[in-house]
Structure formats: structure tokens, C-alpha cells
Amino acid sequence: MEAQDFIDDFHRTWEFGATSHDGVDRQAGTKPHGQLRDWFSAQARAAGFEVRIDPIGNVFALLDFVDGADYVLTGSHLDSQPLGGRFDGCYGVIAALHAAIEIKKRVEAGQMEPKYNLAVVDWFNEEGARFAPSIMGSSVMCGLFDLEETLSIKDAQGITVKEALESIGYLGSDEAPSVAAYAEIHIEQGRLLERNATAIGAVTQSWYTQKLYVDVIGEQSHTGATIMKDRHDALPAAAMLVLKTEQVVEEFEPEQIVTSVGQFDVEPNSPIVVPREVKLVIDLRAHRRADVEKAREILVDYCEEVARARDITIEARDFDIRDHQVYPEDGVELTEKAAANTGISCMRIETMAGHDSVAVNRIAPTVMTFVPSEGGVSHCEREFTSDEDLVNGLVVHTEIISRLLDGELDHLK
Template sequence: MSLSPEEFLKDFHHTATIGATAHQGVDRQAGTAKDGEIRAWFRDWGAERGYPVRVDSIGNMFLLAEWTPGVPFVLIGSHLDSQPLAGRFDGAYGVVAAMHALQEIDAEVQAAGEKPPFNLAVVNWFNEEGARFAPSIMGSSVFVSLMDEADMLAVSDPSGTTVGEALESIGFLGTDSRPEVASYAEIHIEQGRILEREGIPLGAVDRSWYTQKLDIEVLGEQSHTGATSMADRRDALIAASKIVLMVHEVTKDFEEDALLSSVGQMHIEPNSPIVVPRRVHLVADLRSDSEEIVQAARATLLAGIDALTAEHPVDVNVRDFDVRPRRPFPEGGLELVEKLMADKGLSTRRLRTRAGHDAVAMSTQVPSVLLFVPSVDGVSHCEREFTEDEDLVTGLGALTEVARALVGGALQD
């Protein structure tokens, strides 16, 4: 059997019909009905081809090609959940490419009649995006014990629904054992413009950026917008708005793009047009290739918030969370990718990832490889996200080559 680009593209583009939005995006937030629907499609795809699927107790799904019982697995895959009004490539591409890579390698093993040193499995990680349930990269982080499972199951969305309740409601709060893993590989769209600008078909990630979030709560006092004088108001939103601007402005203390920052989520209480807000909850995101830059920006923000409370009659509580150090990927994995692709006549480039990925969590436990294919205009986390079919197919071939090498024992001491 040889890889069928047509069948792969058919399956990949089918995923975009599940949770489809009006402008060719998707909305499949973790633990929602649409997440459940695409999970059922993933499970049924495996069942139709004779591959059993395990679901663990944080909702991770593992589609198995187990040639030798008891032997560890090479794990390949990504995630099928999405941001709200998201692009259709982020995550889903890596899962579908892994499904077809597994099918190809399994056919080779069956035809050869000789079992490789390791089994192979495809993973769909739970809640990589962290849109409905924070923090992100949840399923893979629980898998490698970077996050506590009980704590993550108790995390709730803004409506009060917990992760455990959401998984149970869609039928994917599993009880299956987790496979023992020997190594990991993931392919993803770049979510940046380097590969597109340089005309390079494949990137190999050498490390991730340092990231951290600040959980910020601004407390004022609820009052009537028509009856309360301006001098008597304790408006939480006015103070919160100034904090949002601080988060943006702090990037100017450093060289261009040395620090990335954002406030992407905000909840206002009571959120009524005729009530002065009493509480605002927001999350600030700081990222840099330098931990020192992030810590300097954090210190500047904390000082600015202290000064703000002296000017506004509000209280502000700030909590550090979801702090992720820089994670290196093994040199052996980078060299493996470069050799395999050179043998195929494909150029590659080493990249650093500013975004978080499940491969970053997995790299703390097993030898891991993270591959990128080009993103048109570098746009992601929106409906305009796009990668050409040709690049998707090239990446499928690259992932298959890497997975084939890993089940053969590459990266093992």
C-alpha cells in the first residue's frame, strides 16, 4: 500500500464539516457536542479499519496498531478541539495525517511479516486549545504528569460546567489504561510566516518559547449608571481597561517581537448596560524566547497595577498561572528529520515555536519531534487560517517517514 493523498485530503476536509462556521472555519471547543461528534468520527474511522481506540480518564483518545502486545508505542497525532470561530487546520491536520501515516505503516508491517521494535498509535489529545477550559494543553500535560488529573477534571467553564461533567456528557470520560510511550511525533501548521516567506516546505522545531499567564481580578462596586455620580463610582471596567493597555504597551520596552502579549479573554459582572461593573476577570498572556524578558515585563505590569489602585477605588488580585519554561527538542530528532528529508530531496529549516503544542509537553517525558508546514500569511486561530493541499500532503509524507523511523527504533539509546 502507498499513501493516498486523495483519501487523506478527503478525510481531512471532512473534519471541517464538523462544527463548520459560516466562513469556512470550525468551532469545536473541548467537551462540547461538536467535539463529541468529531471524537466519534475518529473512533469509528479506527473501528472500520480494525484499530481499537482507548479513551483515558482525562479524555485523551488512542487509536492503536499493536503488532506486539506489551511493547511500548510510538505516539503520533495532535488534537481535534478548536478555538471559537477557529481555523480548520490547527490540530485536526496533525491528527488526520497521523491516522493515514499509521495506516500506511501498518500495511507495510503486515506485508513484510516482520514486526518492528515498537508499536504505533495515533492520539487525539483532550483540550489542547484551552478555550472553554483553562489551562491549555491539558490532556497531554496530565498524560506526562505536568498537571494533576483530579485538579483538571474539576476545572470549570464560565457557566460552571466542569471538565469531568463535560466529558461525561459527550460520552468520552474514559477508563482505559494509557499506552506506554517510547517516542512522540506531531505535525502542525506553522501559525507563522517563516516557511512561506522562505519557500521552505518543512520546519523542524528546536525549542519552544517561555510563556506565562497572569490571572487578573479587578473588584469595584456595582451601582446604577443613571443614579451614581461619576465621583462616587468604583468602576472595575475602567481600571481593567487600563490594565489591558498596560499589557499591550509593555511590549514596547523591548526590541520588536522580542515579547508578545495579549488579553484575549475578559468576563464582566454583572454585564448589564445600566450597571457599573463590580468585577472584571481577565487573563494576560506573556511570551518570549527569553525568560528574563517575560519576568521583566511581569514586574513592570505588577508595578503599574499597584500604581493604578492608588488612582482608582478598586482592588486588583493578580495570580501567576500556566507558566511554561522553554523546552528544547532533542538534537537527535532534528538531525533525523533533516536526514530523512534530504534523502527525499526536501529542504527543511529549524524553527522555534511561539505557540504551545502537545509535543512541548510530551518532550518532557520521551524523545519528541515537532514538524511544521507553511501557513498562508501566517494567520491562525481564525476562520481565514489556510494551508495549501500540496503542503499538507508533503507534511503527511514527512510525518510518515519520521514515524517509520521511530517504530524502527530511531531516537532510542
């Protein structure tokens, strides 16, 4: 395996959407995103892959080994958060491409006789930063989201998903490959592997997650001419909800639930106007579904309490609810075996974050693998994973894909 070629290619991706603080800003459907997809597609074609683009903009690089057979699918995503990190998602796509190149060499050398074909995928809009919800491309392909409804979703500037894909040349019409199994490798975005000095995480399940869309409605007025008792200011009420969202975790066991307000929009956002409306999104994730439901109940009740106390209106509605996804036990064991066979340390781990594998796991046997994130930092410009950990992940991932191509999880189909 040409590990240095992989590292060189992965480091090259940092040029696309590079920020001044060593991160990337490569949101779905933007010019830098399109440029990196062009580079990825060119690399795949040069290595002998066929490239297809489906109607939601997922990019597939295919290798055919067996006429008419289904595909073992592997990959992740090339889009990023605003001012995001260089490793999130992108590592999984480039590692998948280089694993596939290595497998192609083994097949051509007569060292392997795959049962299935192989495809590397770059899913569209995993991040959900520009277009909500997240995990978009894989969810459409898996039949979880409606294609036409998803293409009509708009960003903050009123641009639709369809228009964004057209603008970068990735609104496709090709049929997605039939999936026999799926494997994804990703940075952990947490620090359990680092805490335990372990190189590989075999992912067992995702956390239960849901979001609350909250609309705080007050009344617009003049900041200088309106006395305090006559105001119906939406912003202080919204600020109280932000603080309550952080404080609610104190009701639960340590490190069993996480909460945040990551999106917060003020109208009209003028320095001399009392805000009339604030829209915010509360994100709740926990190991146990009951904990998310309890936190949601506490926060909804608090919305009603604040609305009464401040004589305003607060509307909270549920959206983007995602139940636990449990990955197949045999897939977890496959990761453990692959790590053991290559002499690399491994432990079982849960994922607090969502990934495309959460969607694909609903339609095909799926294996999810993590490599360490330094300090647990992610969705941030200082996100970092060492070259050594990246290569260890590539080695294990290649072994996993090889076993999937041999049909090791066929009994789960």
C-alpha cells in the first residue's frame, strides 16, 4: 500500500476552501465544494474508475469486478461546516479511494477474487450547514427523504439545492449503484480513543438525537424611545432559552447527554431596534432516548414559562428526530478482526455525531470505523488527526472492504 501517496492526496484536499487558520470552508454546493469534487472525480477516472452522479448529487466512483453484481460501497463526504476542519468527512472519501486503488491492484495481481463490485462515494451535503437537514444525499438514496422535496429546499439566500447542484455541475441523472454492504471511516470527533490510547474505534451504535426549532416572537420598537416596561423584546427571552439549553444537562448523568444552540437568527438585527423575532435551533443528543425526551419536555415547558413572564409568544416544534441506529454485531467484530490482523489496537465505541452510515445502515449491512481526533476537537479549524492515525485507519479500512467484497456479511442481507 502506497501510504505516502494517500497522505499527499489527502493533504492536497486542504487547498480547496482553505481558511486563514488552517481549516476549510467548503459548504455543500459552493464553488470550493465543486472544485474538490472535480479533483476527486479526475483522480478516480485516472485510476480507472467510472464516475457517476445521481439526481441528488452523490458522486460514485465505480470498479466493476463481476458482471451484474451489486456493489460494496465505501466513502463519506467532501463538504464542510463554515470555518470547519480539514479532516471531517474528507478523510473518509480519500481513504476509501486509496483503499479501492489498493484492492484494484490486488485483484489485477490475482490476489483477490471479489464476489462484488466496488464503489467509492462522496455523499452530498452530509453537514447540513447550508441546506438543512444534514445527511441529505445518503438519506435520499436510501429512500428516507423525498428527492423532489429535498431538491426544493432553500438556503438562507433563497437558493435551492437543485440550483446549487446545477451551479457546480453536479445535478446528475445516473442511477445509484445497488448496495451489497457499506463501510465508512471517519475521525471520532470525540476523545475516547485518545483517552484510551487506542488507534481504531469499532462503532456499535449512534446516539438518539433530535432538534427543536424555536421561534421567539416579540414586538419591534425603538431602542431609545421605548421605555423598558413597554417592550416585548424577543432577544432576552431567546437568550434565556440558550442558557437553559446548556443548564439542562445538569439534570442528567455526566457525559450522557449533550445540548447546544448552534443557529440563532435575530430580526431585524438593527442596533437601534428592539428585536421583534429570534429563531433558534436547539440540538439534543443522548445515549438514552428517554434522556432526550426528558430534556425536550423541560425545555418546552420553560418556553411556555418565559413566554408568560415576558408577554411574548414562543413556538417550539420538533424536527430532524433520529432514533438509535445499531450497527450489526458481526460488522463490529469484522472491524475488531481487521485491526487484530494488522496489529493495530481497537476498542468498541458509540457515535454521538450523525454520519451517512446511519442512513445506509437501514438498507444494507454497514460497518463504521473511527480514528482518533486530537483533543476531541471537531467542526473547528484546529481539528487534527496525525498522519500515523490516518494511515492506521486506511490499513484497517482496506482490510474491512476486502472482507466485505468476499461476502463476509452476506448472511445479514
